[in-house]
Amino acid sequence: MTYGPVPRYGHQTQPWQQPDPANVRSWSQQSGPPAWTERPAWAGAQPPAPPWMAAGPxxxxxxxPGQVMGIVGLVLAFVFSLIGLACCVGAVIRSHRAGYVNVPxxxxxxxxxxxxIISAVFGPTISAMIADCLVPGSGIYVPGAPAATCPVRP
Known part of the structure; x- marks a missing residue:
């Protein structure tokens, strides 16, 4: 079975042209890819950069850019730990993308x-102490003493 002449590299046979029967070879007779007939324009040189990369990094x-957010996150970490954690993680990511290390x-x-962790472990005990002290008449009041002593629930 023959398919027509093998065109030179870079040249296409037009569909309206009839192949030359003397030059027709089957694919099994070909010994590999066609030989280079002309050197491409980019051979031996670096191909041009795409336009979005032409300016470089x-x-x-x-x-x-994350320094202020890191300091705010560090301060919030003591009071509102979940919000402080979110601010610190966001600041680390923002600083890392800009090439900085954000120590705070x-x-x-x-x-x-x-x-x-500390608020999860000791939070119920502290809130129970506060609740006992807020009830009127609880605790021991000593006249002249600076503060009242509140009992702790067992």
Whole structure:
């Protein structure tokens, strides 16, 4: 079975042209890909960069973009641990993408986690103490003493 002449590399036979019967070979008779007849324009040189990469990588910002968020997250980690944890993680990601290391945010992450653990363990005991002290008439009041002593629930 023959399919027509093998065109030179880079040249296509037009569908309206009839193949030359003397030059027709089957695919089993071919010994590999066609030989190079001309050198491509890009051979031996670096291909041009796409337009979106032509300017190169973006410049590093002068200031760490996550520094303020890291400090806010560290402060919030002591009071509102979940919000502080979210701020610290966001600050670390933002700083990392800009090529900086955000130390306050890195410190704020374990502080927020420890604050959450401590509040989960001791929170019920502290809230029970506060509830006992808020009930009028509870505790022992000594006249002249600076503060009342509240009993702790067993």
């Amino acid at each position: 973006p410049a590093r910002p002068d200031r760490d 945010a890195i410190i704020g992450i374990p502080v927020a986690v420890l604050t959450m």
